[in-house]
Amino acid sequence: MFAEQLRAGALVYxxxxxxxxxxxxxxxxxxxxxxxxxxxxxxxxxxxxxGTGPRTDLPAGPVGSGRGQKSTGAGRRDGESAGDRHSRLIDGFVYA
Structure with a gap:
């Protein structure tokens, strides 16, 4: 933990x-x-x-698929059925 992240109630050694x-x-x-x-x-x-560990109450940051919005776009692609579109969108989720 950095000095500017210290808060009252934190433990140091x-x-x-x-x-x-x-x-x-x-x-x-x-x-x-x-x-x-x-x-x-x-x-x-x-x-x-x-004597302090890293803070655990900070957000982890943005989570994404790593390939940008084009790979997980919601629009239907040429020749794609509804089931294929659903599978593509589910595969694009990244769980943190």
């Missing part, structure tokens, strides 16, 4: 973040956090925070 703020220190942007045990830490924005 098993310690829960209870308070956080952003600020400048020596001309660089930082995230300042306070943990439930009273300790504090600073993390540079744009860098990975050690």
């Amino acid at each position: 098993g310690r829960r973040i209870v308070r956080m703020s952003r600020g400048l220190m020596n001309g660089r942007r930082w995230v300042f956090v306070r943990f439930c045990d009273g300790s504090q830490a600073e993390y540079l924005i744009g860098k990975r925070v050690p």
Whole structure:
């Protein structure tokens, strides 16, 4: 997880973040956090925070067939029956 993705309640090395703020220190942007045990830490924005895993609440991104819209177009093709069209459209689905 990157420093800009930290949220209150996140765990870093098993310690829960209870308070956080952003600020400048020596001309660089930082995230300042306070943990439930009273300790504090600073993390540079744009860098990975050690002791954290990747976020799982972010969307995975666009999912598609990979060949563009022409291959999964809804229109009927020349000489194609309704059953063939249905099979072609079902084959075009990509399950994430």
